[in-house]
Amino acid sequence: MKMNPWTLSVLLLLAGPLGADPGWHVEYPDSFCVVEGSTATIPCSFTHPAGQRVERVVWCPYSLICHLTVFNVYDSSKVWADSRFLYMGDRVKNCTLKIIKTVKRDSATYHFRFETNGGGYTGWKGVRVTVTDGEVVKVRSSVTDNVVKEGGQVTLTCTSACSFHQLDFHWYRNGHALSETGPALHLSCLTNDDAGDYTCSLDSSGQKTSAPWSLVVVEDEDRFDWHLTVSVVLKVLLAVFLLLLAGLVFAKRSAPGPEHETVYSEVVR
Template identity: 75%
Template sequence: MKMNPWTLSVLLLLAGPLGADPVWHVEYPDSFCVVEGSTATIPCSFTHPAGQRVERVVWCPNHEICSGTTPNVYNSSNVWDDSRFLYLGDRVRNCTLKIIKTVKQDAATYRFRFETNGDKYTGRKGVRVTVTVVKNVRLTVSSTNGEDVKVRSSVTDNVVKEGGQVTLTCTSACSFHQLDVHWYRNGHALPETSPALQLSCLTNDDAGNYTCSLDSSGQKTSAPWCLVVVEDEEKSGWRVTVSVVSVLLAVILLLLAGLVFAKRRHAQKKASVVNQKQEAASEEVSYSTVHFKPSSSRSAPGPEHEIVYSEVVR
């Protein structure tokens, strides 16, 4: 079977990339912005041929292949107890690296290397980390510098109706991708640590001044953003109607309860009068006829019982 030379050339060109082994790979962002003093997480993933076991992983700065005795920030064979570089990955696919309390000297190009029981590989592209210094806006009256930490809102007005929602975003010179952010309401810490703070089903308890900080010490804190939560007029009117109906129902129930109580008292009083009459009737005196039976031993009148009449002669 004859093949057109042009077709054959195309197939040969495709055979190269298709025949290449695509399983050795490290994926991370080209660049990463970190704010000095903050904590940042650099996302990373890797792949290797099936059937091979990863035995060692390494992160190093400013070295093309991270081999030999190259200085590194993380080495699975020699883990530093107090290192600010924390490996969040594993030996399967995840190679994420966390930098805690960054300093200016952390600015560098970092590369990840992994070694299997069959071969080794380094993601030579690397990720370039820049460290940005952010001013403490609490020492400035206005936040006009582009590097200041700011709170931006998804709504144009600070006033939001009750039951509504708003998204607050902590921004600075960095994109804040994978940065740990500390949120505060009226100076009290909130549990959220992501750059975006989602507030939904708002109530009056959510109102207050919101600030964000890039470190737990609060040295790099934004200017406060005030949230005001107002009642929804429709819901407020509905609540008034419900309240009025509830009061009327309560009054009706009280009247019914009073009526039932009065009837019960009347019935009890009537029963008491009847009982008193019955007790009075049982106390009346009953009269009986007394029969005297003549004595059988009584004899006929004798001489001693006879009356002697004497005549008195004058």
Template identity: 80%
Template sequence: MKMNPWTLSVLLLLAGPLGADPDWYVEYPDSFCVVEGSTATIPCSFTHPAGRRVERVFWCTNQVFCQISTPNVYDSSIVRADSRFLYLGDLIRNCTLKIIKTEKRDTATYRFRFETNGGGFTGQKGVRVNVTDGEDVKVRSSVTDHVVKEGGQVTLTCTSACSFHQLDVHWYRNGHNLSETGPALHLSGLTNDDTGNYTCSLDSSGQNTSGPWSLLVGEYEGFRWSVHLVVAVVKGVVLAVLFLLHAGAVFAKWCTNKTKHI
């Protein structure tokens, strides 16, 4: 059967870099959101036929084929000063991109392309990154009680409406920066020095900071009950004082009204 030359050319093209050839491939994560001001990482890996040498890589936004001539946020052949887009990959398999201090205008579909000495390829699937406001950044704990005995352990997790994707999370105790970073803070072998208010922030500037989560470390098992007893006594005293003040106000008003009728 004779085949139209134009049809044959199209089939040959689809069998190459633009087709479903497993030798040409870019792997992205699912689309996700990041909180404005945070630093996020887009994991990425790629493959190409054996014997090819990668000569140039770049990331573009909202471009289907991410050609060399299209606008891009990273190009290995161009040195950009003070760029917020940092390429963590290489020219072999890794194409990971880091976005520092995300902004609302960074919301886009990101695609990676690489050029070899025998053709190029764009991962057309891309990954959609949505940059949202930083509301509802919270600290969640592995324990329900804020009072933990000495020697115990607790894990605090920084959460928000967005699913974290290797975010640059910073932790603070009583407003002082801790050396630990990452979405989870593991505290073990607790001592009284660990007592304090813990907060997390999605970047080193302290923006998008959560509300405090209070931790109280006791020296012995009975300490927890002592604390609860003290809290209960204090609440009882406060309620008694409020009751006496209310009763006094009612009595004073009664006396005033009685005097007027005499």
């Protein structure tokens, strides 16, 4: 069966050098959901035959053969690169790509290709990136009520249409940024200082910010009653002790001394 030279070239570029061992591989998710305006990280890893040195890495949209594509979002052999596409990987095995402030036109199928001193390989299946408006970003709570007792705990989760992927999260309390950056915010040993309005955002600009979730921290009545009971008992015990001590002192002072006994006996005689 005759094969079109162009088709043969494509297959060779995708599969690596002719006769190469199966060490050529690129691994990334089949698809990736991104909320418009957010920053997302696409995990990627690659392997190649031992003893070879990676000389070029490239990410490209649309095309199966990155080195023939006019537009590449990242190419290590070129000085120019789209500043919104950051290569977070290396030339060893990590090919992770970060997309900052995604826009609708970023929706595409992206391929990763690497070239060594012994050949090159493209991850032929690619990863389909879909940029969507998504649902409104929301804060969900591990408790049914937003009123929590002192000393209690609550977990807040930032959710969106794509929250199951590696998105950047930002948390705020009363409009002030918190240090936590994950999708879940764990609050434990709650005090009145933790009370307030909590919001989350998928980017630092706050364009995709949730409605506030209000946390109210109330005094633990059970714990308050216990402390009050202990305090009352201690006061009663102290009062009883003081009364007993005063009684002993009074009794000692009222008892007749030896000199009084002597005088009494002389008068009787």
